[in-house]
Structures are given as C-alpha cells and as structure tokens.
Amino acid sequence: MIDNAKWAKYETLRPTEIESICKKNPIAYLPWGALEYHGSHNPIGLDGIKAYGLCCDLAKQNGGIVLPTVFQAANLISSYQGVDFKKHSIEFSEKLIKLTAEEYIEQLAKQDFKIIVLLSGHAGEPHLQILRDIADYYNKKKTATYVYALAEFDIIPDHLLVANHSAIGETSLQLYYQSDFVDLDSLPKDRDISLEIDAVYGDDPRPATKELGAEIAETFVKNASKEISELKKRYL
Numbered sequence: 001m002i003d004n005a006k007w008a009k010y011e012t013l014r015p016t017e018i019e020s021i022c023k024k025n026p027i028a029y030l031p032w033g034a035l036e037y038h039g040s041h042n043p044i045g046l047d048g049i050k051a052y053g054l055c056c057d058l059a060k061q062n063g064g065i066v067l068p069t070v071f072q073a074a075n076l077i078s079s080y081q082g083v084d085f086k087k088h089s090i091e092f093s094e095k096l097i098k099l100t101a102e103e104y105i106e107q108l109a110k111q112d113f114k115i116i117v118l119l120s121g122h123a124g125e126p127h128l129q130i131l132r133d134i135a136d137y138y139n140k141k142k143t144a145t146y147v148y149a150l151a152e153f154d155i156i157p158d159h160l161l162v163a164n165h166s167a168i169g170e171t172s173l174q175l176y177y178q179s180d181f182v183d184l185d186s187l188p189k190d191r192d193i194s195l196e197i198d199a200v201y202g203d204d205p206r207p208a209t210k211e212l213g214a215e216i217a218e219t220f221v222k223n224a225s226k227e228i229s230e231l232k233k234r235y236l
C-alpha cells in the first residue's frame with residue numbers, strides 16, 4: 001500500500017494499513033456480483049466486475065476499503081420462466097444470500113467499519129430485495145454502523161441507465177471497466193435482439209460504447225458520493 005493511501009483493496013492489506021485507512025475513513029465497500037449467463041457478448045461475471053469497478057471508483061473519491069467481490073447470487077436467468085438458458089450460471093439459494101449478507105455485515109461492523117456500502121450488480125428479484133431488507137433490518141437496530149445497500153440504477157437517471165440484463169447499459173459499463181471481455185461482433189447484424197435468443201433484457205447492446213460506460217460510472221460516483229458525504233456527517 002502507498003503510505004497514507006486514502007483507499008485500498010482489503011485482501012492486499014496488512015493490519016496496520018487497514019487501521020491507517022480506517023482512522024480517517026472507516027468505510028467498507030462490498031461489491032456483490034453473480035456468475036450468470038449474459039449472452040454471447042458479455043462475460044459471466046459482468047455483474048461483479050461492474051460492481052467492483054464502481055466500488056473502487058467510489059472508494060477513490062470517498063476513501064475506505066474495497067472488499068473482494070461476492071460472486072453469489074440467486075434468481076438468475078437460468079431459472080427465469082419462458083427462456084432457456086440453463087448453462088453458464090451458478091445459482092445459489094435465497095437462504096444462502098441472506099446468510100452471507102448477514103455474516104458480512106455483522107463482522108464488518110464488529111471490525112469498526114461505520115459505513116458499509118453494499119452495491120449489488122445483480123438485479124434479479126427477490127435477490128436484490130433480500131439485500132435491501134437485510135440492510136433495513138440492520139439499520140433499524142440503530143447501531144454505530146450504517147449499511148447503504150443499493151443497485152447502480154437506483155441513483156442514475158433513466159436516460160443514462162435503467163435496470164437491464166446485458167443490454168446497452170451493462171454492456172457499456174463492461175466496456176468501460178474491462179473492454180477485452182466483450183465481443184459485440186458475436187451479436188447478429190441482421191435481426192432484432194431479443195431476450196429469448198440473446199439473453200438481453202433492455203435496449204439493444206450493439207451501440208454500447210466505453211464512453212457511455214464512463215458517463216454512467218461518473219454519474220453513479222457523483223450521486224453515491226453525495227449520499228456517502230451525508231452518512232459521514234452522521235456516522236464518522
């Protein structure tokens with residue numbers, strides 16, 4: 001770690017380095033992903049890659065420590081009704097999602113993190129609602145730690161991004177954070193894109209760009225940072 005770093009990655013730190021960052025910014029970022037089929041054009045880990053990238057950008061701005069991504073999600077496209085994408089997803093039970101989230105939150109709070117930012121890159125339901133409910137339940141106990149649970153589209157205007165699966169929004173973010181994992185040429189050029197064939201829910205991903213991904217990410221960081229600044233006043 002660089003001396004006096006404002007932020008870092010949890011798994012890379014020695015104890016004194018964790019304490020040095022937490023002295024000023026006791027904020028933990030917990031990126032939550034999925035291993036889920038995202039069509040022919042995107043990687044299986046898109047949700048987690050996206051959440052991790054956004055968490056690192058947030059930590060650079062606000063300080064704190066980014067945990068490794070939790071690649072554990074329920075309610076994946078592999079079990080959606082009306083589509084047939086059984087392969088290339090690893091789906092966990094809702095029970096396990098709840099337990100994992102509870103154990104992360106309890107232990108991070110015990111280790112004196114005052115703000116926990118839980119960013120879910122996966123928007124399947126009730127997976128996302130389970131995470132939101134655990135945060136609400138924890139926050140109602142009014143401890144010294146606050147859990148800010150969100151999905152990126154919660155705080156991004158609709159003209160830039162809405163909840164989607166491997167559509168233009170997610171694909172642009174993937175291009176921004178790791179463009180070599182994307183293959184837009186694998187999509188057909190002679191027909192419309194559909195959920196049933198291409199596993200895309202939302203607007204056509206073919207015009208996706210790294211530049212749009214950058215704009216979405218910057219907007220997210222700006223809006224989430226406002227909330228984190230308010231939380232810092234209350235909890236730090």
Ligand SMILES: [Zn+2]
Pocket residue numbers: 038046047121122123164165166170
């Ligand atoms: Zn996704």
